[in-house]
Amino acid sequence: MKKEVQVHSLFSDFDISLFRAGKHFRLYEKFGAHLMEVNGEKGVYFAVWAPSAKSISVIGDFNYWLEGEHQLNVRWDGSGIWEGFIPGVEKGTKYKYKIQSHHNDMVIEKADPYALSCEHPPNTASIVWDLDYKWKDKKYMSTRKDKNSLDQPFSIYEVHLGSWRKNMDENRSLTYTEMADELVGYVKEMGFTHVEFMPIMEYPYDPSWGYQLTGYFAPTSRFGNPQEFMQLMDAFHKEGIGVILDWVPSHFPEDKHGLGQFDGSHLYEHPDPRKGYHPDWKSLIFNYGRNEVRSFLISNAVFWLDKYHVDGLRVDAVASMLYLDYSREDHEWEPNEHGGRENLDAISFLRELNKEVYGSFEGVQTIAEESTSFPMVSRPVDLGGLGFGMKWMMGWMHDTLEYFKKDPIYRQYHQNDITFSMTYTFTENFALPLSHDEVVYGKHSLLGRMPGDEWQRFANLRLLYSYMFTHPGAKLLFMGAEIGQYEEWNYNTSLDWHLLQDDYHKGVKELLTDLNKLYKKQPALHEKQFSAEGFEWIAYDDSKNSVLSFIRKGKDPKDSLIIVCNFTPSVLTDYSVGLPASGKLKEIFNSDEKKYGGSGTKNKSLKIEKEEFHGRDHSAEITIPPLGTVVFKIL
Template sequence: MKQEVQVHSLFSDFDISLFKSGKHYRLYERFGAHLIEKDGVKGVYFAVWAPSAKHVSVVGDFNFWLEGDHPLNVRWDGSGIWEGFIPGIEKGTRYKYKIQSNNNDMKLEKADPYALFCEHPPSTASIVWDLDFKWKDKKFLEKRKENNALDKPFSIYEVHLASWRKNMDENRSLTYEEMADELVSYVKELGFTHIELMPIMEYPYDPSWGYQITGYFAPTSRFGNPQEFMALMDAFHNAGIGVILDWVPSHFPEDKHGLGNFDGSNLYEHPDPKKGYHQDWKSLIFNYGRNEVRSFLISNAIFWLDKYHVDGLRVDAVASMLYLDYSREEGDWEPNEFGGRENLDAISFLKDLNTEVYGSFEGVQTIAEESTSFPMVSKPTYIGGLGFGMKWMMGWMHDTLEYFRKDSIYRQYHQNDITFSMTYTFTENFTLPLSHDEVVYGKKSLLGRMPGDEWQRFANLRLLYSYMFTHPGTKLLFMGAEIGQYEEWNFDTSLDWHLLEHDSHKGIKETLIALNHLYKNQPALYEKQFSAEGFEWISYEDSQNSVLSFMRKGENPKDDLIVICNFTPNVLENYTIGINTTGKLKEIFNSDDKKFGGSGIGNKTIAIKKEGFHGRKQSANIKLPPLGTVVFQIL
């Protein structure tokens, strides 16, 4: 039986104007399902954008999912918004929108694009919910601007929540509540400053790892409800750990309940398949030139920063957004109005996104996963950049892993592979990523890439991490890297925690704990991590020994460090480096330390000699451990 849906609106004329112009960045305060009280009666206000709809009604638990019983009213202003207040609906009620399109009268049943909570997949209904929560992270947020700055240590532990650790007794992933205890304490133990969560927005297909999103405003119900996810965020903050979310504005899946063909038209996706369909991922691409879509996406980014106190967004697949010919053959794309391959709408969108994010929240960061040489990705928009805070350094990752795969006897012929990154490392604010993408699809685990016998493989892995943490830039490691996984990552199973029963694997973990401690406690490693002033080669030319030596510098010259990496298993007893200072050298880190599983070859305090070398006035003779990195303070 058709029931009256009361006329009601949360939209002002100004809201509508902003929405149509692509400048409304708080749409979650208007669209969706909102628990309100109207004229003393409690119920839910619904609002959905469906300009090509002939009729829209709400179906759900409250009306036995019968179409037409609760029709919404279309606004008079041409905005395409359908809305209305339905009395008596309570928190926890399941619902969808039943849409009859003007296009061939097709009927569609869609989840709410702005739903705050969704059913556990494979079920697809939206759930009426609220975001009431008593936060306890005020002190953390007050210090975030200082602690999250680009001249502070920034080391990230990347996590796929479903496969980090399983409850083996029940063969299930941990809940948000369990993670607030186990995951938070573990990241704290490792010493990472941040955790990055692979997409936690609701997604239907487990093998997508979360990168095919249908519920952009809802944390996945796989692990609990929104308040339980908020409690996890709160726990991280109270442990002093920042949280970065993977965010996916690049594409979305074709699932029938999702955004695709939402009202029988290409509402969210670009209508031209050359711009609106991703051939590799079999997914739809947002129409970045449509104002309402821009408002939707930027509102979504702001939502997580606002309502969930997120400290940063890592924006996925930026390269696929920037180029019209991305992964397309000739004839499958069309140039922009100036004849170029750049997607001008996407570029404009990304600039607007970063301008709004940094203008609205102090101390947050956006990080671009961008794999090309597109210029000024991490430069401010006011000088022509895209406005990101940081960019993944994919070139460093590729060259470094290729170098480490080579047997040490051949590394002398590939010295340029390990030094080339320094020719461009200060062109952007780079994050050095060893992410989930590098341990899947037959690429092997990081340990599995390392050459040599068992001892050398673990030594190489410690050397890789030590080189990474002393190289300029912020750091990102995918879960499992810290325990030396033998196997590739499997999204469907837990990490191999039993490996920590073995000293060699415990040594990898202890190495990373020590490196995080070193990074956070040595200003020379972070104060100028994005500036050429923070780095100086001592020698990059010793290819015969496969040795690199360099200095890292902070604001105070007294904080300067000397780093030497030996990429062979040969012990070099009296290796000479040039130094432009007097005094002594004190070894403060050695990846060959016995507590890490190394051979224990190291240095006591070393006197600096008044004998020139490497074009410098002084020098020092150092014992270099096999496949090791040593770091010295100058006393």
């Protein structure tokens, strides 16, 4: 028998019209479970979208999980929204929706799509919660636009919270509160400007690493509650470090308590399996053409920026959204209305997402993980682009790692692999990723890819990072790369922190700390990192020596840097480099320094001669260390 559910609504007619038009981007203020007082009684207002439901009961530990005790009321306007106020329900109450569907009278138990907190998996109930918190980052938020703009250094440390560091005494991951001390301090010490979390939204299955979500509005309970996650955000902001969240609007799992067949119908997923089922991940794909689903997803992106003060979203698997034939055989997909393979609904959704994010929040960035040559991913929507701030440079990552795998003796035959990226670097605002995907599934760790003896392997790794930090674009490095992990990443174990007892590993960490300092201190490395005006080749064709030389430029010509990379273990002495001006050449960075584990081959202050070389009026003879990168400044 229905009892104690009072008629109450947070929805105005305008809210309903926006929702049905796919233009309501603050749905978290309406849907879900909201603690409030109605007619002098404290309790919770519940609202859920389920147009194919015949009846919906809120079941939970407050009513012994009994169906029919507290049935919600369906709105009269045909919106498919069920709602009602239940007195006496308190913060911390566990609940689900029990839905009887019009489809075959099936009865389903579902978690709340808008729940602010969830039970620790494998338990699946939603938890009534609030977002009350006194933020302490007002100063940071007011100046964020200056730190987060594209002409500023963007050095990202990618983290899987469950495996970054363990509490070894209790054999568990750190809590949000512990990370606010240990992780924040470490990222600050290393000098990264941003941290990126692999998905922290609630997910049921640890081996998915968080990329198959069931609680889009709830930070995972594995490490603490919502307020404790806010404390972690606050702690990063106190140190001036931006936080980027991985966000997954591309697909969701089929878990029974999740979004799949939510009300007995294909509500969130596309009903056509050619568009609604992902064969690779055995997951469901959102129906980007359904207005209410677009409102749900864009509201979710806005939610993290609004309520958790997030500084950016890295959008996962964008390529799988853009193409109807992604990972499908010829007979498994249907062309769009123009006969093409592009998913027009998904493209429209991504453009609307970015318009809303950039229009509503100052100083944030969206970053696309997009692995194809789809045009204008990081160009403004009003110019025909998708509107992202940046795009991962997957081609650079692939070509570079393939090149570094090769024995240096063969690199002279593959010079094009290491130079090719510069033919398209400025077609997008690229971020250079050495991400978690590159150190799993038998690919080996980054160190494990490097050829040669122990010294050469570490020298190659230092060279890789130095080349990366001097190449145009933002930088992203997955945790563990900075200490030279031997083993592939394992989501279930801690990083091998004991390796830092060894000088080679300690040297890699010190090198990356100094590279972050260099990247931040030298305007030439970031002011024009997305512009062709910020780069100029000196010589890219010295394949015989496997050497690259180029100039990085900032807004002031005096800030220009000369970078020379030697991809062989031979020391090159009296090596002539054409230069743009007279003066003296001062070495300001050398990846072969002894403190990094190198040989200590260095350059003293060098006089620039008025001798033509590389088509320039001036030149100097330098020494290039083995498997090393040297950065010079003209004084």
